Amino acid sequence: MKRGCIQRTGALVLGVLGVIFLLPAAAFAHLVTTGMGPVYDGIGHLLLTPEDLVPVIALSLYCGMRGARAGRYAMFMLPLAWLLGGLVGLNLDLDVTIPVPALSFLLLGGLIAADAKLPDQLIGPMTVMIGLLHGVFNGLVLKSGPGGPALLGIMGALFVLVALMSAFVVSLERPWTRIVVRVMGSWVAASGMLMIGWYFRGQLS
Amino acid sequence: MAEKWTGANLGFNISIATALLLLPSLAWAHVEQGQAAGFFTGMEHPWSGLDHILAMIAVGLWGAQLGSPALWVLPIAFPMMMTVGAMMGLMGIPVPGVEVGIALSAVLLGLMVLCEARPKLPISVMLVGFFAIFHGHAHGTELPPGQSGLLYSMGFVIGTGLLHGVGILIGLLHRFSFGRIVLRGAGAFILGMGCFFFWQAVT
Numbered sequence: 565m566k567r568g569c570i571q572r573t574g575a576l577v578l579g580v581l582g583v584i585f586l587l588p589a590a591a592f593a594h595l596v597t598t599g600m601g602p603v604y605d606g607i608g609h610l611l612l613t614p615e616d617l618v619p620v621i622a623l624s625l626y627c628g629m630r631g632a633r634a635g636r637y638a639m640f641m642l643p644l645a646w647l648l649g650g651l652v653g654l655n656l657d658l659d660v661t662i663p664v665p666a667l668s669f670l671l672l673g674g675l676i677a678a679d680a681k682l683p684d685q686l687i688g689p690m691t692v693m694i695g696l697l698h699g700v701f702n703g704l705v706l707k708s709g710p711g712g713p714a715l716l717g718i719m720g721a722l723f724v725l726v727a728l729m730s731a732f733v734v735s736l737e738r739p740w741t742r743i744v745v746r747v748m749g750s751w752v753a754a755s756g757m758l759m760i761g762w763y764f765r766g767q768l769s
Numbered sequence: 770m771a772e773k774w775t776g777a778n779l780g781f782n783i784s785i786a787t788a789l790l791l792l793p794s795l796a797w798a799h800v801e802q803g804q805a806a807g808f809f810t811g812m813e814h815p816w817s818g819l820d821h822i823l824a825m826i827a828v829g830l831w832g833a834q835l836g837s838p839a840l841w842v843l844p845i846a847f848p849m850m851m852t853v854g855a856m857m858g859l860m861g862i863p864v865p866g867v868e869v870g871i872a873l874s875a876v877l878l879g880l881m882v883l884c885e886a887r888p889k890l891p892i893s894v895m896l897v898g899f900f901a902i903f904h905g906h907a908h909g910t911e912l913p914p915g916q917s918g919l920l921y922s923m924g925f926v927i928g929t930g931l932l933h934g935v936g937i938l939i940g941l942l943h944r945f946s947f948g949r950i951v952l953r954g955a956g957a958f959i960l961g962m963g964c965f966f967f968w969q970a971v972t
Contacts, residue, residue, distance in 0.1 A: 618923075757849070
């Protein structure tokens with residue numbers, strides 16, 4: 565795939581995700597029902613849940629910054645870990661209030677903003693950990709809806725998203741484009757910090 | 770180099786457009802309110818007060834005057850520290866003299882732009898970061914109830930970043946000799962407005 569084509573596709577996917585993200589009817593507290601079956605419900609759930617979508621994009625951007633190898637690793641490991649976590653979540657009965665998305669925002673956004681050069685030995689376990697944690701919470705939510713098949717949809721969407729996003733960042737050559745990615749990372753980290761504030765306000769009030 | 774508009778590209782774009790066209794017909798089990806509103810409310814919040822606007826644009830202007838790496842480090846430091854202030858506001862941790870701090874930020878940042886001051890990067894980052902806490906605290910305690918906290922937060926951060934972007938875009942004039950004078954004039958304006966805000970805050 566040519567570099568220009570990757571960049572155009574990546575930019576298009578970012579734009580489309582931005583539009584989807586802004587859809588006024590987005591529902592987060594309740595499961596998305598697309599009417600097209602559980603697999604599509606899973607895809608819809610991922611794409612319309614910023615708590616999951618933004619960390620996935622952030623992880624893809626970070627892995628892309630670390631090179632093609634890290635991107636390839638995340639492309640396969642994240643969906644698998646997410647599926648595993650989801651299967652665990654489907655069989656759990658927990659009422660956890662840990663702000664996992666906020667912590668993911670903070671960690672991944674901070675890594676991107678700092679352009680932290682983590683070794684591959686750390687990027688792998690981090691990817692798996694994020695996939696497992698978000699997967700467990702997805703499993704807990706999906707249990708009352710489309711169930712296991714939705715996880716397959718999520719897996720597929722994750723694979724495509726990570727592949728496109730990380731390839732997009734790998735293809736960026738000009739220094740200022742990487743700075744733009746770092747600025748986006750700082751926004752993700754800042755949003756995570758605010759989410760933690762919201763969490764504490766919810767707990768304290 | 771201009772790239773050819775191939776059939777494959779056209780097909781891909783049509784499929785994306787079709788997918789988007791079909792989205793409104795999705796049947797939601799529940800319709801929630803306040804989600805998109807949260808994002809846009811957050812995004813417009815930093816644009817709602819002239820004191821905030823001027824200070825954030827001043828950060829972009831100053832960064833443009835200082836050049837790389839301050840050009841992008843300052844606009845990264847500001848939102849990060851601003852959210853620390855907002856987090857303090859959300860957690861109920863008081864910060865004394867918030868309005869005075871916001872006014873002083875306009876005064877000092879305007880002064881820096883006017884004088885085209887060139888302190889070392891850590892000092893400029895600390896200055897910007899310190900005042901960002903006041904801006905964040907004011908915004909953090911003003912978050913409206915009933916809206917999505919996450920989307921409000923993201924809109925709020927992106928809105929702030931866009932204001933810095935406006936400052937940086939204006940700051941591109943710095944490469945021209947007349948542009949430097951214009952930027953210093955903008956600094957003087959921000960300084961003057963900051964003094965006015967300060968007077969309003971203390972009286």
